Amino acid sequence: MHVQFCSIVPPYLLRRLAQQDAPGFSSAASAARKALGHVESFQATRAQAVPVLPPGLRQVKPGPVSRTIYDAGGEETLPGRLVRDEGGKATGDAAADEAYDGLGNTHRLYADAFGRDSVDGRGLKLDATVHFGKLYDNAFWNGSQMVFGDGDGDVFQRFTKSVSVIGHELAHGVTQYSAGLAYRNQAGALNESMSDVFGALVEQFVKNQSAAEASWLIGEGLFTPKVQGLALRSMKAPGTAYDDDVLGKDPQPDSMDSYVRTSADNGGVHINSGIPNRAFFLVADALGGFAWEAPGRIWYETLTNGSLPAAATFTVFARATVRAAADLFGAASPEHDAVRAAWETVKVKV
Amino acid sequence: MKIKVERTGGIAAMTRVWTVDARTDSDLSQWQPILEACPWDAVPSTPRAAAAAFEAPQPDRFIYSITAGQRRAALPEQALTGPWRILVDTARAASEQSAGAFRPGPDDDAEAGSPS
Numbered sequence: 246m247h248v249q250f251c252s253i254v255p256p257y258l259l260r261r262l263a264q265q266d267a268p269g270f271s272s273a274a275s276a277a278r279k280a281l282g283h284v285e286s287f288q289a290t291r292a293q294a295v296p297v298l299p300p301g302l303r304q305v306k307p308g309p310v311s312r313t314i315y316d317a318g319g320e321e322t323l324p325g326r327l328v329r330d331e332g333g334k335a336t337g338d339a340a341a342d343e344a345y346d347g348l349g350n351t352h353r354l355y356a357d358a359f360g361r362d363s364v365d366g367r368g369l370k371l372d373a374t375v376h377f378g379k380l381y382d383n384a385f386w387n388g389s390q391m392v393f394g395d396g397d398g399d400v401f402q403r404f405t406k407s408v409s410v411i412g413h414e415l416a417h418g419v420t421q422y423s424a425g426l427a428y429r430n431q432a433g434a435l436n437e438s439m440s441d442v443f444g445a446l447v448e449q450f451v452k453n454q455s456a457a458e459a460s461w462l463i464g465e466g467l468f469t470p471k472v473q474g475l476a477l478r479s480m481k482a483p484g485t486a487y488d489d490d491v492l493g494k495d496p497q498p499d500s501m502d503s504y505v506r507t508s509a510d511n512g513g514v515h516i517n518s519g520i521p522n523r524a525f526f527l528v529a530d531a532l533g534g535f536a537w538e539a540p541g542r543i544w545y546e547t548l549t550n551g552s553l554p555a556a557a558t559f560t561v562f563a564r565a566t567v568r569a570a571a572d573l574f575g576a577a578s579p580e581h582d583a584v585r586a587a588w589e590t591v592k593v594k595v
Numbered sequence: 596m597k598i599k600v601e602r603t604g605g606i607a608a609m610t611r612v613w614t615v616d617a618r619t620d621s622d623l624s625q626w627q628p629i630l631e632a633c634p635w636d637a638v639p640s641t642p643r644a645a646a647a648a649f650e651a652p653q654p655d656r657f658i659y660s661i662t663a664g665q666r667r668a669a670l671p672e673q674a675l676t677g678p679w680r681i682l683v684d685t686a687r688a689a690s691e692q693s694a695g696a697f698r699p700g701p702d703d704d705a706e707a708g709s710p711s
Contacts, residue, residue, distance in 0.1 A: 383655065385654060386655065429652070436654065437654075464607070491697055492697045509604075510608055511646050511658070512646070
């Protein structure tokens with residue numbers, strides 16, 4: 246499929262900007278270099294990926310969100326019955342209304358913090374189906390929409406209860422439309438980690454929490470009261486989210502020392518994601534303030550600037566985040582230092 | 596004959612196992628048509644092979660690993676349809692622990708090539 250790239254800023258001007266090395270121009274220069282990379286290299290393998298110009302160069306603001314919520318009524322046929330359209334009033338059904346609000350808040354984070362217009366960067370409509378299946382204890386992104394179960398009532402409550410879960414699922418769509426990280430082994434763990442990172446950021450954005458105030462938990466509030474656990478995962482302390490006599494213990498590693506080699510779970514994508522999750526937390530913790538600002542920008546830049554291959558390993562990704570930090574903030578910046586230090590702490594070779 | 600269904604993946608990434616011990620003639624005759632209806636030779640037998648065979652995994656979906664006596668199959672959730680779905684639903688309903696036992700972490704014994 247031919248991807249048509251339309252440059253709002255003409256290439257000759259991009260080249261002039263790219264060569265600027267005066268202080269104060271570094272952001273514009275790096276943005277121009279990125280845009281030139283998109284113009285000059287043709288990404289034939291990722292037909293779905295549309296290069297998105299960095300916020301500094303785009304002249305078009307993200308458009309309004311367009312949400313549709315469906316009810317599968319306990320069956321597994323998608324999308325189900327339409328129950329709420331964009332601008333429609335609350336339905337009174339908690340799952341439907343939580344999905345509606347969660348989609349809106351996720352769209353708002355991407356638009357306000359990163360200048361991204363929806364999941365594909367081009368205003369993709371956001372669809373979610375709730376009440377999928379019977380006692381279905383899961384939520385997923387199916388390639389075009391989000392799907393949420395009601396939980397089994399035993400271990401899990403309904404999955405729309407957690408804003409970080411809603412953000413997590415939508416972030417899979419963003420990854421699909423950008424780096425397209427393969428869903429297996431280390432690339433898959435990075436894919437999962439991206440979803441945890443941006444899921445956590447939506448929750449923090451909604452609550453207006455700084456990195457210090459945030460819980461850094463994914464899926465907090467999903468467990469029923471009988472479970473000995475706080476959440477599905479902890480980005481701050483992977484491996485500590487739950488320890489229950491029935492569920493067992495959170496299996497996530499917090500550094501490469503305890504990397505899990507397995508063929509289950511597509512090569513442990515939800516398990517080894519603990520390592521890059523912790524790296525993101527460490528960057529946010531070191532820099533302070535709102536984590537969607539510098540840390541989020543570095544991660545978003547890495548995900549979307551076209552330099553990350555679909556089969557990226559932790560090391561490839563780590564190097565890309567270090568480069569992104571240098572491009573955005575300068576090589577001698579606290580941001581660049583925080584990113585290097587984070588990967589060193591979790592023992593990913595850069 | 597032991598029938599075992601192991602489910603991994605999902606956003607919560609918790610491994611759950613449902614086991615059925617079909618011992619009596621009556622049990623076995625109830626299970627036989629369910630098992631015979633499944634095309635065991637047509638699907639991968641391990642999660643690793645299933646991941647390779649099904650090109651575009653949908654993020655956060657489950658992966659099912661099924662063992663019935665000597666037969667084994669592994670399928671992503673979206674391929675768990677028809678007779679496979681019937682097999683899994685029946686095993687879940689019949690399992691001693693109908694909620695399914697949680698296993699703390701993935702089990703790789705099958706990958707090491709040891710006999711079941």
